Amino acid sequence: MKLRDIAAQLGCRLEGDGEIEIHSLAGIEQARAGQLTFFVNPRYGAELRRTSASAVILGERAEAAPCAMLRTANPYLAFARAMELLAPRPAAAPGIHMLASVAQTATVAADASIGPFVSVGLGARIGARTMIYPHGTIGDEVVAGYRERFAAEHVVVLADLLPPELLEAMRDEAFGIVDRFGSSHRTTFAITDGTPRNMTTVGQPVIKAEGPLVDAFYFAPALLALTSRIFDEQVHTCPYPGEHYVISRLTDSGDTHGWHWDDYTYGIILVLEAPDYRDGGFIQGVAGTSWDKENPDVHGALLKGVVRSYAPKAGDAYLIKTDTTMHRVYPIRGQSRRTIVNMTLASTADLSREMTHETNDTLFGGGEEPR
Numbered sequence: 001m002k003l004r005d006i007a008a009q010l011g012c013r014l015e016g017d018g019e020i021e022i023h024s025l026a027g028i029e030q031a032r033a034g035q036l037t038f039f040v041n042p043r044y045g046a047e048l049r050r051t052s053a054s055a056v057i058l059g060e061r062a063e064a065a066p067c068a069m070l071r072t073a074n075p076y077l078a079f080a081r082a083m084e085l086l087a088p089r090p091a092a093a094p095g096i097h098m099l100a101s102v103a104q105t106a107t108v109a110a111d112a113s114i115g116p117f118v119s120v121g122l123g124a125r126i127g128a129r130t131m132i133y134p135h136g137t138i139g140d141e142v143v144a145g146y147r148e149r150f151a152a153e154h155v156v157v158l159a160d161l162l163p164p165e166l167l168e169a170m171r172d173e174a175f176g177i178v179d180r181f182g183s184s185h186r187t188t189f190a191i192t193d194g195t196p197r198n199m200t201t202v203g204q205p206v207i208k209a210e211g212p213l214v215d216a217f218y219f220a221p222a223l224l225a226l227t228s229r230i231f232d233e234q235v236h237t238c239p240y241p242g243e244h245y246v247i248s249r250l251t252d253s254g255d256t257h258g259w260h261w262d263d264y265t266y267g268i269i270l271v272l273e274a275p276d277y278r279d280g281g282f283i284q285g286v287a288g289t290s291w292d293k294e295n296p297d298v299h300g301a302l303l304k305g306v307v308r309s310y311a312p313k314a315g316d317a318y319l320i321k322t323d324t325t326m327h328r329v330y331p332i333r334g335q336s337r338r339t340i341v342n343m344t345l346a347s348t349a350d351l352s353r354e355m356t357h358e359t360n361d362t363l364f365g366g367g368e369e370p371r
C-alpha cells in the first residue's frame, strides 16, 4: 500500500515520499524497508534517529526522523488504525469449501483456499497459495472466448467439456447402445441436394430407454445455462423429442454424414471417439447459408460461403448454429471410427415454428411423444 494512501486513511500529514510501498508494521528498532513504525516516547529518540523503517507515525512536534513521516496530533490512534489497515489477514485453510462452486474444467492448486459461496468459472486456473474470500467470483474468460468465437464462425469447439470419468461412462453407455441397436444407412437425401448418409444410427426412443446418462446430460439445467451464455440467447430443450438426442457412428472407409442443415437453430455434439484428422472424420461448416428444402443448393452454398474445418477430439463437444450453417463430417478412411451424440437445442423462435423432421424420421426413426 502506498504511504500516500495510508496517510489519507489515517488522517495524517505526510512529510516525504508518498509513493513508498508499505507492506507491514514493526517496532522502531526492528523495522526495515517497506515497514511503517511509530514514535511517541522521547526516550527512544536515539532509535528514531537510526531507524531503518520506510516511514514513521509521530506527533506534530516530534523531532524529525531519517525517513518519511506521518504527522498527527494523536499518534496512538493513528497507529491503532494502521494496525487494522496493515495487519495480515488470517490464513484460510487450504481446500475448496463445501459451499463453493467450482467448474469441472477449472484447475485449483492443492494449497489454494476457496471460501464458501465462491464461484470459479470454466477453465479458470487458481494458482498455488491463492486465497479467494467468501462470495468471490472468478469469471470464466473461457466462456467469453467461446461466445466470441461462436458469434464469428457459428461453430465453436468446447475443448474437454467431458471430464475423463464422464467421457468413460458416456462411452460405455453409448457404445453399448449403438452396438446393440445401431441401424446402418447407405442413402442420399434429395432434400439436402443428394448428399450422402453413410452411417450407423440410433434414435431418441431407444436412447431414452437405454441411456440414462445421455438423457440426464441433455436435461441438465447446467447444459442450457452454459449454451445460452455462449449462444447469447436463451435456448430450450427441443420441443420435438425425436431430436433431443441421437447417436451416430462412422465405421467404414468413406462413411460420412454429408452436407446438410437442420431444422432447429442449435446443436451440441458430444464427441465420444474420433479418428486422427489424417483419417478424416473432422467437421466442416459454411456459416451464413440457408436451407431451401424445395431447391437445396449445396454447391451454391460452398461457392458463396467460407468452409471452415474443425477437428474436435474425444471428450470435446462442439456447438453449431445448425439452421444457417451447412455442415458435414468429412468422410473417414482406413481403420478408424467416429461416434458422437448429437443433441438439438431450440431457440425461443423455434418453439412456435412448424418443423417437418424429414431427415430425422428417416435416419433416426422419429421420436416418442413429448415428456
Ligand SMILES: [Fe+2]
Binding pocket: 260, 261, 262, 267, 322, 327
Ligand atoms: Fe446436423
